[in-house]
Amino acid sequence: MKLIESKTYVNLAKAYAGECMARTRYKFIAYGAKKEGYKSIANLIEKIIYQEFNHARMLYTFIETADDGTIDNIDICAGYPYRQKWDLLDNLKFAAEDEAIEAEEVYPEYAKVAREEGFDDIAGLFENIIGTEEYHKRIFTELYTQMKNGTLYKKDKPVTWRCGDCGYEYTGEEAFDQCPLCQAKQGAVELLLVGV
Numbered sequence: 151m152k153l154i155e156s157k158t159y160v161n162l163a164k165a166y167a168g169e170c171m172a173r174t175r176y177k178f179i180a181y182g183a184k185k186e187g188y189k190s191i192a193n194l195i196e197k198i199i200y201q202e203f204n205h206a207r208m209l210y211t212f213i214e215t216a217d218d219g220t221i222d223n224i225d226i227c228a229g230y231p232y233r234q235k236w237d238l239l240d241n242l243k244f245a246a247e248d249e250a251i252e253a254e255e256v257y258p259e260y261a262k263v264a265r266e267e268g269f270d271d272i273a274g275l276f277e278n279i280i281g282t283e284e285y286h287k288r289i290f291t292e293l294y295t296q297m298k299n300g301t302l303y304k305k306d307k308p309v310t311w312r313c314g315d316c317g318y319e320y321t322g323e324e325a326f327d328q329c330p331l332c333q334a335k336q337g338a339v340e341l342l343l344v345g346v
Contacts, residue, residue: 154216156267161260162213163224165276168256169206171230172248173199178234179241186238187337190314191293194341198286205279212272239297246290253283292343303336312340 153159180195213221233244261276296302303311303325311325312318316332325339 151267152216153212153269153272156269158260158264158267158269158272159213159216160224160226161263161276162209162216162272163226164228165257165260165279166206166209166213167226167228168230168252169202169209172252173202173206175231175234175248176202176245179238179245182236182238182241187335188238189335189337190339190341191238191337193314194289194293198289201282201286205282208275212275239294242290242294242297246287246294249283249287249290253280253287257283289343293341296341296343302341303339305342309342311342314338314340 176195176199180192180199183189183192183195213224231244231248234241257276257280261273261280264270264273264276293302305323308321308323310319310321313326313329313332313334315334315338316329318329318331320326320330325336327336328334329338
């Protein structure tokens with residue numbers, strides 16, 4: 151079977167569109183986090199944005215191999231979430247849920263179809279993306295949980311807090327409100343995420 155005639159080809163296009171949309175939704179979240187003073191959250195999400203870009207790049211690379219000429223259009227019909235608003239806490243929860251759907255439903259199905267159609271390399275790509283989406287889900291879940299519970303900058307026991315701007319370190323149960331060295335606000339303190 152030729153890739154361009156397969157269901158895997160359409161799934162590649164759906165996945166590519168999904169990764170591009172996730173990257174843009176997360177850019178909105180990072181923008182909102184920065185605007186609210188959560189520089190470290192924004193920086194962490196920027197890393198995820200770059201990872202989503204690379205997922206899209208790899209998917210696109212396979213799409214390009216489907217035809218020797220130019221691919222003018224791929225008609226796809228798929229559902230994509232549009233739940234994010236300008237509430238950081240809600241957006242972190244939505245992002246975790248969206249990543250779970252990709253990791254637990256979408257990509258396992260795409261990998262199965264690709265393998266059934268004889269595209270083992272593409273099935274492998276989908277399977278590799280699953281692990282990363284699972285990791286993204288854990289990050290967004292942990293950020294959501296800590297923000298909701300008020301433990302983003304407060305812990306039960308002393309920990310080492312580091313300013314993301316200058317590297318100043320302090321050990322205590324709560325992060326400093328303002329860095330004593332460079333005067334950065336608390337949002338620049340590097341985050342401590344458990345189980346991620």
